[in-house]
Amino acid sequence: MIYKIVNIIFSGLFILLTLLFIMSDWPLWPLPLLVVLYAIFMLVVSTNVQFNFFVKAYNKNPDFVENAVALSFDDGPDENSMKILDILDKYEAKAVFFCIGKKIEEKPEIFREILKRGHIVGNHTFSHTRRMGFLSSKRILEEISECDRVAQEVGGVKMNLFRPPFGIINPKTRRALLRSGHTVIGWNVRPYDAITKSPQVIINRITKKLERGDLILLHDNREKTPDILEQLLVILKQRNFAIVRPDKLFNINAYN
CATH class of the missing domain: 1.10.287 (Helix Hairpins)
Structure with missing residues (x-):
C-alpha cells in the first residue's frame, strides 16, 4: 500500500x-x-527489509510478553552449524536458520539435525545470488520455490518463512512473494558479522542497545560465529533475557 x-x-x-x-x-x-x-x-x-516498504516484514516485537530476544542464522547449513547447534543446546536456546537450497542439498544431514534439535528453518533462496536485485520476478519465484522443494524433500517441511538475501526487497521480489505466499522475516539487530573481523566489535554492536523483542541476525557459515554466540548467550543470561524462536516472538507459523 x-x-x-x-x-x-x-x-x-x-x-x-x-x-x-x-x-x-x-x-x-x-x-x-x-x-x-x-x-x-x-x-x-x-536494500533494507526493515523499511517494510514493498512488503510487510517482521523485524522486532517490543510488545512481546517476556523479556526476550530471538536469534537467527543465515547462509547455512554449514559444517560450522553443528558447533552452533551444540552451543544452543548447552544454553537451552532455540533459533531460526534461514537456509540456502543448494547448501541443503550439499549438507542434508546438518539440515535434518537443525530440525531434530527443535529449531525452525526458513527459505533463503536456492542460490543466494549476488544478482538478487536484478533478477526478474519469475526468476526470484523459481529461487524461492526450488529452495522450498529441497527443504521438503530433505527435511519434510514446507517452509513459510522467507528472508531475502542481503535484505533486498524490490517490486520484483514483492510480486514473487505475492505468488509464493511466504511470510517475510527481517531483523533489527545487524552486527555485520559477515564483514567484520573483530568478535568483540560484533558483540558490542549486538548488546549495546539490545531491547525486549529484538531479532538478531548472525551467519552460521562464519568460523567466528560459535565463539561470538557463546559469549552473547552468557551476556543475555546476565541481563535476564530469554531466547525465543521468531515464530513465537511474532506469533506466526513457521511451516504451512
Missing part, C-alpha cells in the same frame, strides 16, 4: 511539473531532479 501511494505521489508530481513546463515558463531542471530523487529513494528502500 505504501509503495502504491508513493508511486502515485511521484507520478502526480512528474505530471504536474511536465504541465508547468509545457504551459508556462517553468524551468526544465525540476523534472530530471525528481527522477533522480525517485531513483535514490527506491534504491534505499529496496
Whole structure:
C-alpha cells in the first residue's frame, strides 16, 4: 500500500511539473531532479527489509510478553552449524536458520539435525545470488520455490518463512512473494558479522542497545560465529533475557 501511494505521489508530481513546463515558463531542471530523487529513494528502500516498504516484514516485537530476544542464522547449513547447534543446546536456546537450497542439498544431514534439535528453518533462496536485485520476478519465484522443494524433500517441511538475501526487497521480489505466499522475516539487530573481523566489535554492536523483542541476525557459515554466540548467550543470561524462536516472538507459523 505504501509503495502504491508513493508511486502515485511521484507520478502526480512528474505530471504536474511536465504541465508547468509545457504551459508556462517553468524551468526544465525540476523534472530530471525528481527522477533522480525517485531513483535514490527506491534504491534505499529496496536494500533494507526493515523499511517494510514493498512488503510487510517482521523485524522486532517490543510488545512481546517476556523479556526476550530471538536469534537467527543465515547462509547455512554449514559444517560450522553443528558447533552452533551444540552451543544452543548447552544454553537451552532455540533459533531460526534461514537456509540456502543448494547448501541443503550439499549438507542434508546438518539440515535434518537443525530440525531434530527443535529449531525452525526458513527459505533463503536456492542460490543466494549476488544478482538478487536484478533478477526478474519469475526468476526470484523459481529461487524461492526450488529452495522450498529441497527443504521438503530433505527435511519434510514446507517452509513459510522467507528472508531475502542481503535484505533486498524490490517490486520484483514483492510480486514473487505475492505468488509464493511466504511470510517475510527481517531483523533489527545487524552486527555485520559477515564483514567484520573483530568478535568483540560484533558483540558490542549486538548488546549495546539490545531491547525486549529484538531479532538478531548472525551467519552460521562464519568460523567466528560459535565463539561470538557463546559469549552473547552468557551476556543475555546476565541481563535476564530469554531466547525465543521468531515464530513465537511474532506469533506466526513457521511451516504451512
